[in-house]
Amino acid sequence: MKNYSFPHDQFKEVLASNAEYATTFKYSELSGSAAKGLAIVTCMDSRINPLSVVGMRSGDAKILRNAGARVTEDVIRTLVLATYLLNVDRILVMPHTDCAMASGDEADIHALIDEKFGVDTRSLEFRTTSNQEAALATDVNRIRAYPLLREGVTVAGAIYDVKTGTIIPVDC
Ligand SMILES: [Zn+2]
Numbered sequence: 001m002k003n004y005s006f007p008h009d010q011f012k013e014v015l016a017s018n019a020e021y022a023t024t025f026k027y028s029e030l031s032g033s034a035a036k037g038l039a040i041v042t043c044m045d046s047r048i049n050p051l052s053v054v055g056m057r058s059g060d061a062k063i064l065r066n067a068g069a070r071v072t073e074d075v076i077r078t079l080v081l082a083t084y085l086l087n088v089d090r091i092l093v094m095p096h097t098d099c100a101m102a103s104g105d106e107a108d109i110h111a112l113i114d115e116k117f118g119v120d121t122r123s124l125e126f127r128t129t130s131n132q133e134a135a136l137a138t139d140v141n142r143i144r145a146y147p148l149l150r151e152g153v154t155v156a157g158a159i160y161d162v163k164t165g166t167i168i169p170v171d172c
Pocket of ligand 1: 043044045067068069096098099100101
């Protein structure tokens with residue numbers, strides 16, 4: 001397999017900002033455990049800064065992200081590890097308002113990509129939903145029901161409002 005040289009041009013400001021960040025780095029003493037015992041499963045949406053949303057900082061919480069904040073096999077796998085080995089005893093599944101993954105059905109998203117790029121993505125399941133609260137309840141209960149999750153872990157769901165920054169708790 002060929003190794004390509006790092007694309008410095010495309011990551012120029014990323015590397016420059018990191019060099020700056022490292023000059024005042026203050027988290028060297030942190031461990032990999034979640035100091036506040038919290039894991040948040042949320043969307044990749046760039047408007048969400050999960051730690052800031054709950055008043056936390058580096059070292060406090062585990063953050064898992066994907067399109068739509070859906071509870072997939074990989075999310076479950078990660079949560080099992082986090083609850084046994086990384087101090088997590090509270091899990092908050094937190095999708096958000098104005099999420100593209102909750103705005104229509106699967107077929108529409110595939111059609112949109114096909115229309116714009118001429119690529120058929122139907123072999124992938126995007127896990128879109130037209131009922132965000134119902135999908136959230138399904139996902140929260142999927143975690144709760146998972147037999148290998150550590151005993152005593154609390155699992156909850158809430159929706160983050162991208163217009164106000166508020167978390168709205170949902171009964172799941
Ligand atoms: Zn989203």
